[in-house]
Amino acid sequence: MDKYGKRRFDIYGYEKIDTEVLEAIEYEYPGRDTVIEYITEEFSSVCPWTGLPDNARLTIRYIPGEKLVELKSLKYYLTSYRNIGILQEHAVNRILDDLVKLLEPKYMEVIGEFLARGGISTRVVAKYGTMQ
Amino acid sequence: MDKYGKRRFDIYGYEKIDTEVLEAIEYEYPGRDTVIEYITEEFSSVCPWTGLPDNARLTIRYIPGEKLVELKSLKYYLTSYRNIGILQEHAVNRILDDLVKLLEPKYMEVIGEFLARGGISTRVVAKYGTMQ
Amino acid sequence: MDKYGKRRFDIYGYEKIDTEVLEAIEYEYPGRDTVIEYITEEFSSVCPWTGLPDNARLTIRYIPGEKLVELKSLKYYLTSYRNIGILQEHAVNRILDDLVKLLEPKYMEVIGEFLARGGISTRVVAKYGTMQ
Amino acid sequence: MDKYGKRRFDIYGYEKIDTEVLEAIEYEYPGRDTVIEYITEEFSSVCPWTGLPDNARLTIRYIPGEKLVELKSLKYYLTSYRNIGILQEHAVNRILDDLVKLLEPKYMEVIGEFLARGGISTRVVAKYGTMQ
Amino acid sequence: MDKYGKRRFDIYGYEKIDTEVLEAIEYEYPGRDTVIEYITEEFSSVCPWTGLPDNARLTIRYIPGEKLVELKSLKYYLTSYRNIGILQEHAVNRILDDLVKLLEPKYMEVIGEFLARGGISTRVVAKYGTMQ
Amino acid sequence: MDKYGKRRFDIYGYEKIDTEVLEAIEYEYPGRDTVIEYITEEFSSVCPWTGLPDNARLTIRYIPGEKLVELKSLKYYLTSYRNIGILQEHAVNRILDDLVKLLEPKYMEVIGEFLARGGISTRVVAKYGTMQ
Amino acid sequence: MDKYGKRRFDIYGYEKIDTEVLEAIEYEYPGRDTVIEYITEEFSSVCPWTGLPDNARLTIRYIPGEKLVELKSLKYYLTSYRNIGILQEHAVNRILDDLVKLLEPKYMEVIGEFLARGGISTRVVAKYGTMQ
Amino acid sequence: MDKYGKRRFDIYGYEKIDTEVLEAIEYEYPGRDTVIEYITEEFSSVCPWTGLPDNARLTIRYIPGEKLVELKSLKYYLTSYRNIGILQEHAVNRILDDLVKLLEPKYMEVIGEFLARGGISTRVVAKYGTMQ
Amino acid sequence: MDKYGKRRFDIYGYEKIDTEVLEAIEYEYPGRDTVIEYITEEFSSVCPWTGLPDNARLTIRYIPGEKLVELKSLKYYLTSYRNIGILQEHAVNRILDDLVKLLEPKYMEVIGEFLARGGISTRVVAKYGTMQ
Amino acid sequence: MDKYGKRRFDIYGYEKIDTEVLEAIEYEYPGRDTVIEYITEEFSSVCPWTGLPDNARLTIRYIPGEKLVELKSLKYYLTSYRNIGILQEHAVNRILDDLVKLLEPKYMEVIGEFLARGGISTRVVAKYGTMQ
Numbered sequence A, B, C, D, E, F, G, H, I, J: 001m002d003k004y005g006k007r008r009f010d011i012y013g014y015e016k017i018d019t020e021v022l023e024a025i026e027y028e029y030p031g032r033d034t035v036i037e038y039i040t041e042e043f044s045s046v047c048p049w050t051g052l053p054d055n056a057r058l059t060i061r062y063i064p065g066e067k068l069v070e071l072k073s074l075k076y077y078l079t080s081y082r083n084i085g086i087l088q089e090h091a092v093n094r095i096l097d098d099l100v101k102l103l104e105p106k107y108m109e110v111i112g113e114f115l116a117r118g119g120i121s122t123r124v125v126a127k128y129g130t131m132q
């Protein structure tokens, strides 16, 4: 069955992750510990070895400092992972790093709930800072 | 496709938020730390840039001091956001401010769960005072 | 539309709440902190101003001392609220008072989850004593 | 246990069913076989023998002729059943009769899904006219 | 492991099925093809060989002639199966026979959805007469 | 309580329904009876009398002739109902008329499932042409 | 309606609870605080006054010492409650006592979630020892 | 990664399917068109090429002639597929054949709903005879 | 905001759809009208204009002639749509064409349920042949 | 009924558990307390006495040190339990031991939720290390 081995899918490197597009906007209630959560059912990247898709619900929960991430820029940043070859556990941590750098939040966690591969589904939670 | 750019929707300023209509009524058990929660599936405002609607389930949870908000007045106050241009995160904080001023509660939190825009849904939790 | 204004519904006063019917029975394990919870989907009272029905799921959770409430008597007590004009927040607190007096529990909370009125649903939690 | 026997609840006769309040409004698309459905989770009447409440989800599905029922008048008509003593099966048929008389629809069915009594829940479907 | 073989449970014969208690009441809309459905989540009988319990949701759907079954009598009739040893498939058919004899309906079906035994759940549908 | 009577909301006439923005695109499989369904959870219009919002899930199901409706234009057309005063039953029929005129489909039905008003939710189904 | 009064159901005393059949087996990981939970949807006993069935989901959660309960023996022990007349609150406590005596666990809780009687469902939680 | 290629799982041939164990019992209502349905969530076989497990919910729906299948024998027959290498589509058809031969039913269908393999789940429906 | 306009995503033409990889295997029960259904929650293609992803649950239901599609080849064929620019309605029809050519089934339908774009979700059903 | 006693299923000893196949890969964020969770709905082993299958949802939650388990190797390791005779409670503990030895995690818990046997389902939670 090497027929499938020969099938080539696009597998881009980390350099193609579009951190450039990310934009922050001013948050009018910095003093208050507001908890903000963005959820997308459509995060997608590819397996670094096989190039086959990995699909996940992605949740970004944070207590903002002075900045919010602008939603449309967040959408384009996340969509740029579509053909990136990255381990599920590492993708969640990389997204946390990029957004912490952009927003300097008081607290942030990123949760990736990946659909099953080989009958096994994966859930990854990466955190920065403390909730209280 | 500038055809869509030309489409003008009503986008009112913050001054059109109808705080006037809000009314408090006397609470007969002020001593006791009763937790009261109001939920509407139909909160709506518009995006400050495009004028397109933002729709959310809104939850108001509070421990009253001596006053409860009168439900019908709360309905008219929330409905007045329908054509206000306001960022989802800021709308939740503004509602918290208005109701804290009206009721002087021991504790209050307002939760906005906005339907997806560009495949991303937003949940915002703003708090005042402490639960215990 | 004053036609609706004229529609008269029965709105009884608090004196018609049938605390008389309540009965306690002996609990054979008073030493142990057993948590007991009664739930009815069919609690009903009426709005003190309009006489229109308010319907709720009612939950009574308590750690008994030496007494349990006898279920059939609890049913008749709760049913007696059917035509009582009482604010949702106050009904929950009144039920807590009546049952605390009857049972002298170590802890009790009463939760009323009222169906939407004007698109807004109400949840009320009143507590007595401490859980631990 | 005759204590419960003595408990008297209000049980009104059929004459208290408020058909008076019902109002029809003109339907602008009489030619077209539009199917219209009204659903309330809060229909309530009482058992003709015990006076204890019967609660149901009520669905009214019809193909209008030239008239629609005005929603607020429908609400007051249905609410008037609150203390009427009527068998669940008979209530559904009576509502069908009243609305058929008011609207002269091409087709109408009324469905009552009553919560359990003695562990048995009841669903009743009464029809008038033909669907096609 | 014959220890379990020795365990004796009560297994009564068909003669203990309490058809006596069943009662019919007059139906005020015999002309109309109303569909009436009773559902209980708590039907129970025992396996004729082992005496171990069989539990099912039971649905009785019928178009009445001139009679309805009185709900409380139906409850006591169904409860009388509790210790009767009867095959799941045969119980559903016996209930159909008893109720057809009592009510002489235009149509009746009885559905028994039994919880799993040995990892296999059973659903039985027995019918009398025709729907249209 | 005339305070609420005085509250004025924007209530636009039918002329503000933006049929202009609608666009059709060519369908590459006109011969085949493909069934296409668009669903939005966020259709909104206002009550012609009170100006209070009516919110619904809207489903458009059709068998196309030679044209599909372009999705972005459909979104702007539906969003234009936001401040239009129109009866729920009439809105569904008007949308059917506009889309039938634009697309000349073999078959089309529009379903509006409106959230409860006064405890009563409304579902409307308007059809054009035949399914087979 | 004394007809129902005359209906006799089997109501056995506590002595018929089959603690004899219970068996423990050796647990190979006594050092570790493993949390084990057994759930049955089919626990049944009868009301001590009326003999009518009480049905519940029963959950047994424990941290074992050196012994596990053998599942088949647990099934026969629980089934022996079928015709025992016992108050729902007392049944849960009695099961806790029997299993604590058999297993000498580090911690155990028993939860009984009884289906509604007179529209009121009951949930009982009895505990032994401490979780940590 | 040939490491996985080397992993050998048991893959038995069709001859190991235990049709022997199947047993029929007499059905007391052969005249009546009773519809009987058995459902197990735990059917399991293996892929004929890789030996990896295929798991499915299996539904057997039939109108019996004079015979019912004895449930315990059905459980052992289905469990015997555990290590049989058989295509999902073929397993469903083979079970239909075996049970039709045993029971000579008026009608029978077997439905296999297999969990996803490679992100694709499979549902197979095989039929014998006609429903009416 | 032309920043987003500049963002380029891969948008391949129809020629990159990998029909080559598809493989059929022999079906051992061609005579029988077995209904087979494959479901994947992870079908993905891109919008022909913006290059942004379209995600859908895809259902393929068919009555096979003499051939089944081999599941692993179906997975690679569907995955090859990942970066293809194709209208949702046209993708469903193209998949139907490819599989009908491969399998020559008695009947086949393909259903695509696409997640919302601009708040509107799309469901497409394309059919070949007749069910009976 | 000794017929079933004679039925022999494969029951392998613990030595057939394939710990060999397990593989670890390097984790790029060892400093951060990321919580990773793998879930399979398809864990299967057999009862050590009867050889009949035990099926469970298995959840592995851990905070990695420097190593992650490679998913495909985890799948083959778990699949190797298919014909192993092991008590449900012991299987969960054995999996914890094997994975702790492989990964040396900061924290790990394994949860097995086994489907009902004799109407009783079993849930087992085994832990290693501390969460914070």
Ligand SMILES: [Ca+2]
Pocket (backbone or CB within 6 Å): A019, A020, A021, A022, A023
């Ligand atoms: Ca930038």
Ligand SMILES: [Ca+2]
Pocket (backbone or CB within 6 Å): B019, B020, B021, B022, B023
């Ligand atoms: Ca004011």
Ligand SMILES: [Ca+2]
Pocket (backbone or CB within 6 Å): A071, B087, B088, B089, B122
């Ligand atoms: Ca926003």
Ligand SMILES: [Ca+2]
Pocket (backbone or CB within 6 Å): C019, C020, C021, C022, C023
């Ligand atoms: Ca008293």
Ligand SMILES: [Ca+2]
Pocket (backbone or CB within 6 Å): B071, C087, C088, C089, C122
């Ligand atoms: Ca209120």
Ligand SMILES: [Ca+2]
Pocket (backbone or CB within 6 Å): D019, D020, D021, D022, D023
């Ligand atoms: Ca009138």
Ligand SMILES: [Ca+2]
Pocket (backbone or CB within 6 Å): E019, E020, E021, E022, E023
């Ligand atoms: Ca009689």
Ligand SMILES: [Ca+2]
Pocket (backbone or CB within 6 Å): F019, F020, F021, F022, F023
């Ligand atoms: Ca135009």
Ligand SMILES: [Ca+2]
Pocket (backbone or CB within 6 Å): G019, G020, G021, G022, G023
């Ligand atoms: Ca013993």
Ligand SMILES: [Ca+2]
Pocket (backbone or CB within 6 Å): C071, G087, G088, G089, G122
């Ligand atoms: Ca009780």
Ligand SMILES: [Ca+2]
Pocket (backbone or CB within 6 Å): H019, H020, H021, H022, H023
């Ligand atoms: Ca045989």
Ligand SMILES: [Ca+2]
Pocket (backbone or CB within 6 Å): H087, H088, H089, H122, I071
């Ligand atoms: Ca296959």
Ligand SMILES: [Ca+2]
Pocket (backbone or CB within 6 Å): I019, I020, I021, I022, I023
């Ligand atoms: Ca080929």
Ligand SMILES: [Ca+2]
Pocket (backbone or CB within 6 Å): F071, I087, I088, I089, I122
């Ligand atoms: Ca489209």
Ligand SMILES: [Ca+2]
Pocket (backbone or CB within 6 Å): J020, J021, J022, J023
């Ligand atoms: Ca190794």
Ligand SMILES: [Ca+2]
Pocket (backbone or CB within 6 Å): G071, J087, J088, J089, J122
């Ligand atoms: Ca066990």
